[in-house]
Structure formats: structure tokens, C-alpha cells
Amino acid sequence: MASPGADRPNIRQVAERAGVSAMTVSRVLNGHPHIRDATRRRVEGAIEELDYRPNMTARALATQRTRRIGVIVESAVEFGPTSTVRAVESAARASGYTVSSVLLRAGEEISPQEAVDHLIAQGVDALCVVAPRSSSIAALRRIAVGVPVLVVKPDKDPTFLTVTVDQQAGTALAVDHLVSLGHRDILHVAGPLDWLDARTRERAFHARAKSWGVRERPVVIGDWTADFAYDFARGIRELPDYTAIFVANDDMAVGLVHGLHDRGFSVPDDLSVVGFDDIPLARHIVPPLTTVRQDFDALGVAIVDVLRAAIEEREIPDVTRIPAQIIARASSAPPRKAH
Structure with missing residues (x-):
């Protein structure tokens, strides 16, 4: 037989x-x-x-590799981290790799050390960290991992491989769009500033706004949720001096538009709103949301390409910063005329 x-x-x-x-x-x-x-x-x-x-089993025995990538994700609830993990899984599968993931949540018992230990015990060839907070990056620096580690973060890092959608350029596109419409007084609703992406968008907003002579305002620090932005908008008692709001993610932007509507303000006649991510819902709210699109599919492919190169001891690809794109819709328009 x-x-x-x-x-x-x-x-x-x-x-x-x-x-x-x-x-x-x-x-x-x-x-x-x-x-x-x-x-x-x-x-x-x-x-x-x-x-x-x-024969993947034979190949693993021959190369001492499992063709498995470990992913540590800070939050699988938000659209960006979820989309990144899915894109990594898809790109890994297309390359003959599998993915094991661990979710870190603030306040839960599992630590970065325990997450790393769990994945290393599965024999992963490399680690990818998605949507990191500054505290988790600091913890990772103290861990002897023993395999290549890639962090999805906006800036180059002396310790880790990095790949990112260009957060600075994406933020600049949002500011440039609003300035091109005539806005010179723009509020920024930021994400939690211990998140590296939120901090980068906040800093990039200030830098780009300053270069255009846009009025400097303290940022509003949110928590990524639509509920936060809805409550913030409902708390606006009268039409503010600023004429536009750049929001650090689309979930908060959707809540903001809802809250402004319920407060009796019109978007974009009274206030223009621009988000970040281009979630599927963004084009279906009223009015459809102007936003910065992140190409998560390209991000996933780049992450896997860099990790494969590191695993297989090849030259690391140069393309580690994925371009962002402004998607102009009806939530942004020229500023209201002075009364």
C-alpha cells in the first residue's frame, strides 16, 4: 500500500x-x-x-522554523488594530505562514512578558506588536525575546523593526484639506496620548497647523469611542470660534457629528469635521465623512514581508511606511461666514 x-x-x-x-x-x-x-x-x-x-512540517524540521508569526495587539476593539491584524493574517497565509495572537487590555492580568512567553512557547519565528502604547514598548525593551520583533509604530526604533501607515503625512493631508477650504481655526480631538499613533497624530497636527498659521488651541483628549465625542459635542453650548474639527479616528468623528446634530449644529455649514481611518460606515453617515484612509492591506503585506526577510536572514525591504490618502466627502466645506 x-x-x-x-x-x-x-x-x-x-x-x-x-x-x-x-x-x-x-x-x-x-x-x-x-x-x-x-x-x-x-x-x-x-x-x-x-x-x-x-511539506511545511518537513521544511520546519529542516530549517528549525515553524513558519508562524506571533501577534500582540493592544486592542482588538478599535477599527485600526482589528484591520491590521486581519491584514497580517491574510498576508501571512498567502506567504505560507500562520499567525497566533494575544490580546493585551489595560487593567487585565496578562502582561507583555506573559504575552511574549505564551507566543514563544508556540515556537513563533517572529513577533509583531500592533497598536502599541508607550508603556508596552518600554516593557518589551526589557524582554529578551530571541526572535525578530516588529512594532507597528510611526517612528523608526533602535531596538525593533518598524512598519506603519504614514501617520504624519496622513495628518498633514487632513490639515491641508481644511486649510485649502479656508479654515484657519481648527480644533483637534485626539486619541489617548499614551497610544503611539494618537501621540503622533497630535504632534503632527500641531506642526502642520503652525506651518499654515492656524490658531493654536489646546487639544481635546478622547478615548477613541463615539460615546466620548458625542458627549463632548453635546456639551458645546454655543457656536464656537473654531470652524473645523480634526478627529483622531472615525469612531469619534461619527459620535461628534451625531452630537453636533443633536445639539442643533449643522455639519458642515456650522462646523466641518474630518476623521481618520475611513471605516466602512464613514461613507454612509449623514453627511458622509471626510477622512484619512489607511491602506491596511498594504500594511499587512509590508509587515509580513519585513518579518519574512528577518526570519530568513535576507535584506530588510525599504518600504516600511505606507502612504495615507485623504478622502473628501460632504462633512467638510468652506468655513461659515461671520455673522
């Missing part, structure tokens, strides 16, 4: 079909950079013709 899988093509048959050595086929499968294009095409053609599927 033939053993299971006996009829499946093996790496030697691929090598014979392509006219190369089994080692060359292995290097192509592992993304080795020093393979001639013509050779790579022959090997890929042979793989396709034979419908060859690598």
Missing part, C-alpha cells in the same frame, strides 16, 4: 523539471534574493506545472 502523499510531486521532481538542483528550488521557495530571474521563472513554472505544495 502506498503511503499517504506518495503520489504528490516532491522537490526533486520540481528540480528535474526545471533543470536545476533541489537546493536551488529550496532557495526559490524561501525567497532567497540571489537567484537569477530566468532561473526563478523556470522553477516557478515547474512548481505550477506539477502543482507542487511544499
